[in-house]
Amino acid sequence: MQAALPSTGLERGSAPSALAVARLMLERDLRLAFRKASQLVQPLAFFAMVTTLFPLAITPELSRLRHIASGVLWAAALLASLLALEFLFRDDAQDGTLEQYALSGRALTGLLSAKTAAHWLLTGLPLALVAPIAAVALGVPGRALPGILASVTLGTVTLSLLGAIGAALTLGVRRAGALLSLLTLPLAIPVLIFGAHATQLAIRGKPYGAPLTLLAALAVFGMTLAPLAAAAAVRINLE
Amino acid sequence: MAWTWFHRLASPPHVYRIAGRLTPWFAWPAAILLIAGLIGGLWLAPPDYQQGDAYRIMYVHAPSAWLSLMVYTVMAVAGGIGLIWRMKVAHAVAAAAAPIGASFTLATLVTGSLWGKPMWGTYWQWDPRLTSELLLFFLYLGYMGLRAAFEDLQRADRVSAVLAVVGVINVPIIHYSVVWWNSLHQGPSVMYLGKPTMPPSMLVPLLIMFLGFTLFFGAVLLMRLRAEVLNRERAARWVSEAIGGVPSGRWVGEEIGA
16 A cells, blocks of 8 residues: 655655655754754763773773773673664654654655664764774774774674664663663674674784674674564554 | 364464363373483483483483573464464463473573583583573563563564564574684583483483473463463453353453453
């Protein structure tokens, strides 16, 4: 059943292409996010804060921190991206926008893919850019930074996709924080393993292509299947 | 029609009856096999030349581990059927199966760590199998937590079914990434058991236990399914007829209200 789109005012007469719609959604989400910049900064500040906890809790010696840096960075990145998930669908669900998406006659998978992409640009990519700085603070040598940047960039793609599933599943749950972590973290374990391993290899100055390739494989796998699951969950929760 | 049996499974009273009739066919063979397997495993099988008698915990540990995975698959398949054909009874199967699977997973973890103490010298080793079993336990907890988070039963059914399907796709990925992680960080310190050379006197009781545990799961699932169906259909007339009593005032009230 193809519902007509009478009042979108995009291009009168012809329905916009899926790509154009995706671009519009991306622009909209980015614009909205930049108007509430504090939401953007919070996960990054959280990431920096968690990274700071480890030197304080374990040791300030850089030579020892270097050994645990990959674990610290990835655990912090995982927690920070979890924190950011709350913003993914919440506002759109509350003001009914999500419902309109579901009713628009457009493939919900495509719309949610665009939303997830926006979410990654707003949280995953900044995390990936901040991670090398945090790594330097943990005593990681400069030659490891490209590897860290690449692995966190790829890893956060999968984290955003898994998070979209988790956030969609818990749309109808009022205080979903703990439940969302319990749902998402076990699924994110492969990202943690391969990401931390790539980072570890990069820090030791060894070739890290293999785990990076696996991270990329997980990201591609997630891109193909995660929007389907997220769309199914959104539809159920909107019923 | 060949599919009549399938369509009839959509009817709760029919499922309630069938499940009741099938239960003894699972329960009695399970009881006999479990007793036979325990006698075979704990008395008749010889002690292991390396592990002594400690290996005998395998007769509980290995079947539990097998069921912890199988029950998750049953849950996901039932959830998928419920999503695709909108079959309420399939969701009831998934709801009934989840706590059983979580229990088997917990049993695997406990017996595994008890086995680890004499073999590894420690209760917990970050062994790939124990670790991925632990993650499976978290997946069960997440599933049950999500199910419990919704007031509306239908929504709980369908949302948790999506999670079960997502989870079942991820279980092999998680398992192999954990195996890979472990093989990188530490060498395999202990061989689990000399699998290819296990003599028949050890192997046969193990196979009996596998079958016995599986049938036991079937019996418990059917019993829990009956309870689940009764609870879900408590407002329906057939329930008060099936349990053979005068319907209580609350149920009648609900029926009128509905």
